[in-house]
Amino acid sequence: MKKFDRKQMAARVAQDIPEGAYVNLGIGLPTLVADYLPKGREIILHSENGVLGVGPRPAEGEEDEDLINAGKEPVTLLAGGSYFHHADSFGMIRGQHLDFCVLGAFQVSAAGDLANWHTGAPDAIPAVGGAMDLAVGAKQVLVMMEHLTKEGKSKLVERCSYPLTGARCVNRVYTDLAVIDVKPDGLHLVEILADVSFDELQRLNGVALKYRAAA
Amino acid sequence: MIDKFFATPEAALADVPDGATVMIGGFGNAGMPARLIDCLIAQGAKELTVVNNNAGNADTGLAALIGAGRVRKILCSFPRQADSWHFDKLYRAGKLELELVPQGTLAERIRAAGAGIGGFFTPTAFGTRLAEGKETRRINGRDYVFELPIHADYALIKADRADRWGNLAYRKTARNFGPIMAAAAKCTVVQVRETVELGELDPETVVTPGIFVKRVVKLH
Numbered sequence: 001m002k003k004f005d006r007k008q009m010a011a012r013v014a015q016d017i018p019e020g021a022y023v024n025l026g027i028g029l030p031t032l033v034a035d036y037l038p039k040g041r042e043i044i045l046h047s048e049n050g051v052l053g054v055g056p057r058p059a060e061g062e063e064d065e066d067l068i069n070a071g072k073e074p075v076t077l078l079a080g081g082s083y084f085h086h087a088d089s090f091g092m093i094r095g096q097h098l099d100f101c102v103l104g105a106f107q108v109s110a111a112g113d114l115a116n117w118h119t120g121a122p123d124a125i126p127a128v129g130g131a132m133d134l135a136v137g138a139k140q141v142l143v144m145m146e147h148l149t150k151e152g153k154s155k156l157v158e159r160c161s162y163p164l165t166g167a168r169c170v171n172r173v174y175t176d177l178a179v180i181d182v183k184p185d186g187l188h189l190v191e192i193l194a195d196v197s198f199d200e201l202q203r204l205n206g207v208a209l210k211y212r213a214a215a
Numbered sequence: 216m217i218d219k220f221f222a223t224p225e226a227a228l229a230d231v232p233d234g235a236t237v238m239i240g241g242f243g244n245a246g247m248p249a250r251l252i253d254c255l256i257a258q259g260a261k262e263l264t265v266v267n268n269n270a271g272n273a274d275t276g277l278a279a280l281i282g283a284g285r286v287r288k289i290l291c292s293f294p295r296q297a298d299s300w301h302f303d304k305l306y307r308a309g310k311l312e313l314e315l316v317p318q319g320t321l322a323e324r325i326r327a328a329g330a331g332i333g334g335f336f337t338p339t340a341f342g343t344r345l346a347e348g349k350e351t352r353r354i355n356g357r358d359y360v361f362e363l364p365i366h367a368d369y370a371l372i373k374a375d376r377a378d379r380w381g382n383l384a385y386r387k388t389a390r391n392f393g394p395i396m397a398a399a400a401k402c403t404v405v406q407v408r409e410t411v412e413l414g415e416l417d418p419e420t421v422v423t424p425g426i427f428v429k430r431v432v433k434l435h
Contacts, residue, residue, distance in 0.1 A: 048318065049242045049388050065244055066387040072243035083387055085394040085422070086242075086268075087326035090319030094339060118344075125303060126315050127295035128345065133319030136338040167342035 002195040003147075003176040011036040012193060013102060013144055013174050017043055021099040022092075024048065024134060027071040029144050030102035046098055048130040050089045053081025070130065090130070093137035101138035103131065105145045105173075107160045110207045112170040112182040114143065115162035128165075135166030147175035147204065154206035156180065156187065177201060186210055219381040219431045220410060224254035227404045227430040231255065231369055234287075236264040238325065238365075238396040239277055240372035243269070246389035248373040248406040250434040252276045255285075255371065262287045266325070266365055268318065268392065270294035270302035278302070286311060290365060292318035317345060320362055322395060328364035329398025329427070336361055370400030374423070377407040378414075381428030382421045390422065397427040404430045 004012065010032035017023055017033070019041045025031050034056070037043050045054040047069040054069055055076035063074035077083075092098060107115040114135050117128045135141055145155055156173065172190070173180045178201055179190040189211040192201060202209050221227040228251065231237070237255070241247030256279055265286050270293075271278025280286060282301035294302050294313060305311040316324065317339050327335055336359035340346045350361035372393040375386040383405060385393055397403045410433045 047388075049245070050391050051388050064387065066246070066389040068243060068245050068388055072245075077387070083385075083390055085390050086318075086322040086392050087395045090322050094319055094323075094337065123307075125295040125306060126313075127293040128315060128317050129293040130318040132317040132343060132345065133339045136341070137319075164343045 004193045005176070006032060007036070008193070009144060009174055009176055012179065013142060014038065016142075017041070017100060019043070022046055022052070022097065024093065024098050024101040024138065026101065026103040026131070026134070027129075028104050030104060031069075031071060033102055033144075046089075046092065047075070048089050048093065048134075050084050050086060051075075051077065051081065052084075053078040055081070090133050093130070093133045096137060096139055098138045100140045100142055101134040102142045102144055103134060105143045105155065106162050107155050107157050108143055108145075108170050108173050108182070109157055109160045110182070110186050112168045113160050114141070114165045114170050115160040116165045118163040120162050131165050135169045140171045141169050143170050143173045145173070145175055147177040154204060156205055156207050158207055177204070180209065218379045219425070219428060220379050221430050221432045224251055224406070224432050224434060225258070227251075227432050228254050228258050231258060231260040233260055234262045235260060235368040236266065236366070238266040238367040238370040238372075238392070238400055240370070240391065240393045240396050241267065242388070242391040243272070245387070246373050246385070246391045246393055247276055248371045249276045251371040251404060251406045251432070252280055256280050256283055261285045264288045264290070266290045266321075266367060266396075268292055268321065269296065270299050272296055273298045274301070281305060281311065284310075288312040288314065290314040290316055290321065292316055292321050315345065321365075322392065324362055324365040325392065325399045326395045328366045329395060332364060334361055334363045365399065367396070367400040368402065370396040370403040371406070372396055372403065373406045375407065376409045376411055376416060377405060377428070377431045378411050378416055378425070379431075380413060381405070381425030381431055382416050383407070383423035383425075383428060384416055384420055385422050394423045397423045402429045403427055404432070406432055406434045408435070409433065
């Protein structure tokens with residue numbers, strides 16, 4: 001089966017971010033989305049360490065240790081960008097001022113529960129960062145993850161077995177196989193991305209998928 | 216004459232006692248007051264409770280303070296890093312207590328302390344294990360968790376420029392926790408790149424007014 005690679009997934013997410021949106025991209029895979037935002041759309045990226053209008057990575061030698069993103073990578077500031085302190089930054093998040101956040105995940109449940117901060121292993125050192133704030137705060141929570149675990153199990157599940165980051169907070173999931181909406185009555189297939197039939201996707205997914213083909 | 220300038224970091228940190236709660240600014244290296252932390256290590260205060268977003272990286276700064284066995288408890292949002300080995304070792308050995316706080320809740324708890332707020336309800340972490348045992352309330356159909364302020368005896372922060380009244384201007388994302396920690400601590404000690412005469416900072420660009428600052432040290 002030919003699946004979407006990370007770049008294709010990032011490009012597919014980017015396609016859905018509209019002109020004028022305020023967006024927070026999580027650490028890891030979601031950060032890639034920045035590279036694929038359609039040219040000509042003005043989209044303002046927020047980073048929770050206190051910056052709006054995040055620009056691309058600086059040229060080598062141009063890095064400034066005082067200008068980083070939440071992943072602690074050097075970034076630049078676009079004209080029109082601004083800086084603010086941490087409490088204001090999370091006020092923007094919790095206060096529902098961000099239109100979208102894009103987060104990675106270990107699991108998403110059919111009800112939209114998100115698990116992305118803890119594997120539940122008793123000896124694991126827990127670390128949560130801003131994930132719980134983003135999960136409850138952004139107007140639309142988009143998740144980007146591989147559809148299956150290394151063992152071939154679906155990461156879309158009836159109930160999360162890992163500790164929750166947020167309850168009933170995910171709106172849409174982008175995987176290397178499909179785009180799926182989380183709605184009050186369950187999971188709705190939006191689009192198949194991989195070279196896979198609906199029946200095969202349904203079998204792999206484990207959780208019932210609703211699908212209504214465009215009329 | 217008000218003069219908050221201190222000649223040396225040693226003088227500015229001389230009175231930090233054992234058992235103090237110390238906020239340390241910075242997010243990664245941006246805004247981390249590395250020289251003040253070095254000085255705190257040399258000063259010798261122990262049994263400290265530290266508030267920071269992380270739990271130190273590699274062998275310098277906060278990581279070195281932890282590695283030196285001076286920290287009893289840490290409140291942070293993201294201790295686990297590829298190079299947080301000093302924290303990892305002491306935490307696993309049960310020698311370092313961790314209070315894990317979501318980053319926005321951490322910031323708001325610090326802000327609340329400085330603003331004289333007795334606590335607040337936040338939607339963050341509702342329904343998760345980080346809300347276990349905490350008071351919750353449904354307000355207008357949304358679920359919230361009650362959180363308390365975090366006060367500190369000292370805040371060690373880094374700013375870009377300061378005058379002798381303690382007015383501060385920051386640089387780029389190095390601002391992060393500085394302004395809210397400055398307000399939440401009884402004694403805020405600031406490491407700055409440059410000190411200037413009164414009036415040289417444009418009042419429109421002062422981010423932390425001097426009322427929140429006790430001591431300023433110019434350090435490179």
